[in-house]
Amino acid sequence: MSKNLYNFENRTAVITGGAQGFGLDIAKRFLNSGAKVIIWDIDPKMIEKAIKDLNNPNLSSNIVDVSNYKEVESCTSNIAKKSNIDILINNAGITGPTAPLWEYDIEMWKKVVDINLMGTFNCCKTIVPNMIKNNYGRIINVASVAGKDGNANASAYSVGKAGIIGLTKSLGKELANKNIAVNAVTPAGAKTRILDQMTKEHVQRMLSKVPRGRFLEVEEFTSLVCWLSSEENTFSTAAVFDISGGRSTY
Ligand SMILES: NC(=O)c1ccc[n+]([C@@H]2O[C@H](COP(=O)([O-])OP(=O)(O)OC[C@H]3O[C@@H](n4cnc5c(N)ncnc54)[C@H](O)[C@@H]3O)[C@@H](O)[C@H]2O)c1
Structure with a gap:
């Protein structure tokens, strides 16, 4: 597949959950397009591997749990001392266990919502003031079709992702009078390590709902994120961009 080039020269991007999967692929394409990229991830081994594999002086990282406000705040203020933060990709997430709501472990339920939704809130809360100061910003919040349609046996995940959609619509409107765009994306299933957190049956059920008939x-996914993250996106904000292979038709 041929790839269009984007101009991310002089742009600094924070990508949460960037040590693997979607986040790592976005990091690669941003770096190839001239951006400075800072990966925020909770997994030190995967960060180390990503840094080694990508071997790019414009790539750096922080070990951070996005659900921990203090950690996020401290990382943000360290970066903001040296640089603008132009792009924020809120991508870190977990699915949690596959279980009906009445059997769902309460602590796990809270953890899934904390990482997916509060993590997005924490990163936006600490980074948006930097974007306001510079009157420039592109924020992409990674939601999921689960947040639109609701997946059975994934109530915490569906709630967290639906919350991200609500947060995006609200924050986008709050910032609409500035050159800051806030958008959400709703992917269907992709073969990343996150699928290991769910049962095989659950993954098959997800796939069976996709008219394209594949992952x-x-x-x-990166292609869509690139345009939304670029200067070319001057008008779209507070919106939800679907990339579910026809599953969600709104
Ligand atoms: N792959 C899919 O099928 C799919 C579908 C829809 C939405 N999504 C969403 O896309 C995003 C990326 O998923 P992926 O498929 O690349 O998964 P992945 O498991 O490959 O990568 C997720 C990354 O997030 C990191 N992470 C987890 N908890 C964290 C925390 N508390 N703080 C910081 N980092 C943390 C992990 O260490 C990992 O590197 C997630 O938000 C996920 O919900 C994925």
């Missing part, structure tokens, strides 16, 4: 490729 989303990470590169296809």
Whole structure:
């Protein structure tokens, strides 16, 4: 597949959950397009591997749990001392266990919502003031079709992702009078390590709902994120961009 070039020269991007999967592919394409990229991830081994594999002086990282406000705040203020933060990709997420709501472990339920939704809130809360100061910003919040349609046996995940959609619509409107765009994306299933957190039956059920009849490729997802993250996106904000292979039709 041929790839269009984007101009991310002089842009600094924070990508949460960037050590693997979607986040890592976005990091690669941003770096190839001239951006400075900072990966925020909770997994030190995967960060180390990503840094080694990508071997790019414009790539750096922080080990951070996005659900921990203090950690996020401290990372943000360290970066903001040296640089603008132009792009924020809120991508870190977990699915949690596959279980009906009445059997769902309460602590796990809270954890899934904390990482997916509060993590997005924490990163926006600490980074948006930097974008306001510079009157420039592109924020992409990674939601999911689960947040639109609701997946059975994934109530915490569906709630967290639906919350991200609500947060995006609200924050986008709050910032609409500035050159800051806030958008959400709703991918269907892609073959990343996150699928290991769910049962095989659950993954098959997800796939059976996709009219395209296949998994989303990470590169296809990155293409959409690139345009939304670029200066070319001057008008779209507070919106939800679907990339579910026809599953969600709104
Ligand atoms: N792959 C899919 O099928 C799919 C579908 C829809 C939405 N999504 C969403 O896309 C995003 C990326 O998923 P992926 O498929 O690349 O998964 P992945 O498991 O490959 O990568 C997720 C990354 O997030 C990191 N992470 C987890 N908890 C964290 C925390 N508390 N703080 C910081 N980092 C944390 C992990 O260490 C990992 O590197 C997630 O938000 C996911 O919900 C994925």
